[in-house]
Amino acid sequence: GAGVSQSPSNKVTEKGKDVELRCDPISGHTALYWYRQSLGQGLEFLIYFQGNSAPDKSGLPSDRFSAERTGGSVSTLTIQRTQQEDSAVYLCASSLEVGLAGVRTQYFGPGTRLTVL
Amino acid sequence: QKEVEQDPGPLSVPEGAIVSLNCTYSNSAFQYFMWYRQYSRKGPELLMYTYSSGNKEDGRFTAQVDKSSKYISLFIRDSQPSDSATYLCAMTPFGNEKLTFGTGTRLTIIP
Numbered sequence: 001g002a003g004v005s006q007s008p009s010n011k012v013t014e015k016g017k018d019v020e021l022r023c024d025p026i027s028g029h030t031a032l033y034w035y036r037q038s039l040g041q042g043l044e045f046l047i048y049f050q051g052n053s054a055p056d057k058s059g060l061p062s063d064r065f066s067a068e069r070t071g072g073s074v075s076t077l078t079i080q081r082t083q084q085e086d087s088a089v090y091l092c093a094s095s096l097e098v099g100l101a102g103v104r105t106q107y108f109g110p111g112t113r114l115t116v117l
Numbered sequence: 118q119k120e121v122e123q124d125p126g127p128l129s130v131p132e133g134a135i136v137s138l139n140c141t142y143s144n145s146a147f148q149y150f151m152w153y154r155q156y157s158r159k160g161p162e163l164l165m166y167t168y169s170s171g172n173k174e175d176g177r178f179t180a181q182v183d184k185s186s187k188y189i190s191l192f193i194r195d196s197q198p199s200d201s202a203t204y205l206c207a208m209t210p211f212g213n214e215k216l217t218f219g220t221g222t223r224l225t226i227i228p
Contacts, residue, residue: 108160
């Protein structure tokens with residue numbers, strides 16, 4: 001079946017421009033997550049959605065970052081007034097309800113590589 | 118200091134060798150421990166997870182958790198060139214959706 005898809009796969013933008021990154025989760029997955037992966041930094045949690053609600057936005061690095069999810073499916077991560085330090089791979093993951101062991105398995109998309117010039 | 122520390126490598130071993138990958142952590146609330154494998158230009162994929170302390174085996178892979186030492190390990194037996202990837206540890210407290218990742222160890226298996 002289809003996995004998590006993200007678009008675009010690559011995005012080059014100029015400093016100060018706004019960008020939108022899209023995530024299509026696996027059909028039927030109720031939870032959706034955004035992470036950022038920078039060189040040498042590992043994956044950094046940004047935000048988590050359960051349905052269309054975002055109970056945990058604690059990882060968003062500044063108010064230039066926002067995300068929404070509509071219809072319990074597609075999510076968009078928006079970065080306003082991009083800065084060079086925003087350059088990274090932005091990964092999306094989705095999961096079903098909590099599994100037997102009390103933990104969700106997160107399935108990741110291939111990511112969007114963002115370069116801010 | 119980061120909550121999760123992982124040696125970034127790179128680590129190169131000959132085919133057939135046993136590989137040992139490790140992470141240390143500082144947050145005693147962590148209860149679930151996971152290992153993800155990430156091939157170049159791909160998203161991470163879950164290899165194994167364990168709850169609390171103990172060992173778990175799945176084919177050539179064994180995950181170990183020592184909560185008293187705040188230390189987790191992933192062993193790969195009979196390593197194959199297809200195991201060449203970046204391995205990331207991740208962990209979370211019970212009932213928490215936020216995974217905290219290590220920086221990843223880049224592994225190369227030499228044929």
